[in-house]
Amino acid sequence: MRILITGGAGFLGSHLSDKLINQGHEIICMDNFFTGRKENVAHLVGNPKFELVRHDVIDPFKFEVDQIYNLACPASPPHYQYNPIKTTKTSVMGAINCLGLAKRTKARVFQASTSEVYGDPTVHPQPESYWGNVNPIGRRSCYDEGKRCAETLFFDYHRENKVDIRIVRIFNTYGPRMNPDDGRVVSNFIVQALRGQDITVYGDGQQTRSFCYVDDLIEGFVRLMNQTETVGPVNIGNPGEFTMLQLAELVLKQIGGKSKIIHKELPADDPKQRRPDISLAKKYLGGWEPKVPLEEGLKHTIAYFKTQV
16 A cells, blocks of 8 residues: 555654565655654665655645555653644644545554543543543644644544544554654653662652554554454554553663752653553454563663663
């Protein structure tokens, strides 16, 4: 198939490009390089099945494709809060442009949504049926509400125009090719420890996240895209739950050095706990579940960051 990946030079997009090229597909990788990086896909440039296009998903585009993966949007708080209006436009206009292309070409289109649509959840773990506990006017809402609106658009195009959609809700993901300065907790802790700086934990460190290794996530993406039982949304993440202090201690154990853990004030709207209910993923995605434990995934991620920091 010919497959368009928007945000294809990003952390997730580059891993997805690798997997789909290995399966024999032709890839059009589209990125505006705000957070995507050419080095993420440099090894694919020159491959006759790979085409790299610099283009912003906000602006209209035309390709003849069989599938579209819409991954374009900065996903870490410092990046999406840098230009919050642009972040919302990326989610909303990007969805409209991908859906318009899918409608014209009859391509199946995949939306990378996020666990952030659940806000600071009052239900734990979070099933797809949970509508969330959200703040539509907070500092993070440019991202959260943009993704919620994208889901709305996908379902309206599906109902009104019979567009063939798939929606995934991504929980915290980590692995090689993460941006070292992306401000997410795994990269923050690893970079601080590698530089011999103290590790910054916000609040008391008892807030929890689940961490899914990138290979497990991408396998879930491809399975969701190519099954026909559900359009989603489907949670994809690792239901293993860790506190921030546990994560910091695991990173320190693997890297060593003299870094200490220090505490700072918790940022606004930072969710206290986040863990996916992956029952639907197991049911519809051929029994998919994460295989890479946190210790092993951290080892690969730390090895990558040693080449970057």
